[in-house]
Amino acid sequence: xxxxxxxxxxxxxxxxxxxxxxxxxxxxxxxxxxxxxxxxxxxxxxxxxxxxxxxxxxxxxxxxxxxxxxxxxxxxxxxxxxxxxxxxxxxxxxxxxxxxxxxxxxxxxxxxxxxxxxxxxxxxxxxxxxxxxxxxxxxxxxxxxxxxxxxxxxxxxxxxxxxxxxxxxxxxxxxxxxxxxxxxxxxxxxxxxxxxxxxxxxxxxxxxxxxxxxxxxxxxxxxxxxxxxxxxxxxxxxxxxxxxxxxxxxxxxxxxxxxxxxxxxxxxxxxxxxxxxxxxxxxxxxxxxxxxxxxxxxxxxxxxxxxxxxxxxxxxxxxxxxxxxxxxxxxxxxxxxxxxxxxxxxxxxxxxxxxxxxxxxxxxxxxxxxxxxxxxxxxxxxxxxxxxxx
Amino acid sequence: xxxxxxxxxxxxxxxxxxxxxxxxxxxxxxxxxxxxxxxxxxxxxxxxxxxxxxxxxxxxxxx
Ligand SMILES: [Zn+2]
Numbered sequence: 001x002x003x004x005x006x007x008x009x010x011x012x013x014x015x016x017x018x019x020x021x022x023x024x025x026x027x028x029x030x031x032x033x034x035x036x037x038x039x040x041x042x043x044x045x046x047x048x049x050x051x052x053x054x055x056x057x058x059x060x061x062x063x064x065x066x067x068x069x070x071x072x073x074x075x076x077x078x079x080x081x082x083x084x085x086x087x088x089x090x091x092x093x094x095x096x097x098x099x100x101x102x103x104x105x106x107x108x109x110x111x112x113x114x115x116x117x118x119x120x121x122x123x124x125x126x127x128x129x130x131x132x133x134x135x136x137x138x139x140x141x142x143x144x145x146x147x148x149x150x151x152x153x154x155x156x157x158x159x160x161x162x163x164x165x166x167x168x169x170x171x172x173x174x175x176x177x178x179x180x181x182x183x184x185x186x187x188x189x190x191x192x193x194x195x196x197x198x199x200x201x202x203x204x205x206x207x208x209x210x211x212x213x214x215x216x217x218x219x220x221x222x223x224x225x226x227x228x229x230x231x232x233x234x235x236x237x238x239x240x241x242x243x244x245x246x247x248x249x250x251x252x253x254x255x256x257x258x259x260x261x262x263x264x265x266x267x268x269x270x271x272x273x274x275x276x277x278x279x280x281x282x283x284x285x286x287x288x289x290x291x292x293x294x295x296x297x298x299x300x301x302x303x304x305x306x307x308x309x310x311x312x313x314x315x316x317x318x319x320x321x322x323x324x325x326x327x328x329x330x331x332x333x334x335x336x337x338x339x340x341x342x343x344x345x346x347x348x349x350x351x352x353x354x355x356x357x358x359x360x361x362x363x364x365x366x367x368x369x370x371x372x373x374x375x376x377x378x379x380x381x382x383x384x385x386x387x388x389x390x
Numbered sequence: 391x392x393x394x395x396x397x398x399x400x401x402x403x404x405x406x407x408x409x410x411x412x413x414x415x416x417x418x419x420x421x422x423x424x425x426x427x428x429x430x431x432x433x434x435x436x437x438x439x440x441x442x443x444x445x446x447x448x449x450x451x452x453x
Contacts, residue, residue: 146438175440218420291441321439322406 053127061342064303112248133266143167161263164233169208189277190381192351304340406439
């Protein structure tokens with residue numbers, strides 16, 4: 001196994017082996033999961049295979065997280081530059097980009113050429129929607145990097161879920177405003193995921209457009225032009241999706257609408273759980289304090305972290321947004337989730353269960369310690385929350 | 391030809407290392423060469439990491 005070593009000036013040797021190195025290849029399996037359903041259906045002619053991808057994600061996902069447990073290993077800080085330079089990790093993120101295209105197109109061809117039952121159509125479409133929601137995760141990892149190839153790959157992969165504005169919205173909007181009431185991508189205590197989605201989806205689009213609009217105005221170039229980095233990605237989406245409608249006809253309309261919606265829904269789900277209720281304090285100068293590690297929820301579960309490029313080590317990501325996934329660290333005493341994202345998504349879809357599990361956890365955080373004024377609360381839920389916990 | 395010593399400064403994000411070089415400006419962000427750091431909007435945030443504000447930036451030692 002590859003070992004990183006560094007000998008310091010005083011002769012001390014520091015070394016590190018990434019025990020997850022090989023396992024990071026799981027991130028290449030993730031985009032391909034819907035193809036298992038298509039392949040099974042093709043070979044056995046049994047449509048029940050189309051249900052398998054969703055089961056893999058939402059039954060096996062939480063089960064594997066529970067089974068394989070958590071991982072609290074961190075690379076030594078002095079070896080992080082070597083780890084970041086190791087191209088192996090970068091290549092994995094590059095490779096997931098074509099894999100998302102392959103899966104999306106194969107499933108589209110399958111839906112376009114087979115006469116599936118309504119439930120076969122629905123389960124396969126939702127599954128590929130979820131899989132391409134994780135294309136947003138790939139776009140997230142790539143979009144934070146400063147090399148041209150990585151930012152372009154981010155725009156290309158974000159075209160699959162039709163979410164080209166994500167890159168700008170997330171980097172320039174969400175990271176700036178995270179854990180404040182003005183962030184449409186940070187959920188509030190007492191806000192259900194269904195209410196949050198109606199604020200988050202339009203809010204994200206609006207913020208991305210405003211940020212890009214401002215930048216293009218400063219540059220003095222037209223907003224409706226190829227300089228617009230939101231439109232660049234949308235253009236690829238249009239070619240892709242109009243092409244599919246032209247090739248396979250009307251059936252592509254419900255397919256694409258559902259696919260796009262469920263991809264967006266994956267991001268909504270992630271945003272919902274990542275900062276629930278957390279609030280940055282207001283400083284004397286009226287600005288919010290800088291984002292601290294305790295302004296994000298974390299999960300250290302091995303399996304889901306391998307599929308998601310360490311996205312769940314979210315505190316370190318927000319404190320150091322340009323750090324590469326392989327170097328993100330676990331810290332003690334941070335807001336932590338009882339399960340990985342797959343399990344947490346399911347809990348979030350049942351709001352009363354979510355509130356029951358997360359509200360006490362939120363109130364018990366050391367920096368909050370039951371003080372409701374230190375929580376980002378949904379104004380409409382305020383009265384009810386103060387009555388219950390105040 | 392004599393090269394002029396640039397009076398322009400370089401301002402570094404303490405979080406991620408992004409540098410705003412006044413001599414070059416930042417073309418992508420729409421700030422032309424020579425655009426002074428002090429002229430940047432008050433709500434300027436680091437273009438690379440977005441988690442450090444204008445007042446967090448440190449001027450590089452000209453030497
Ligand atoms: Zn920065």
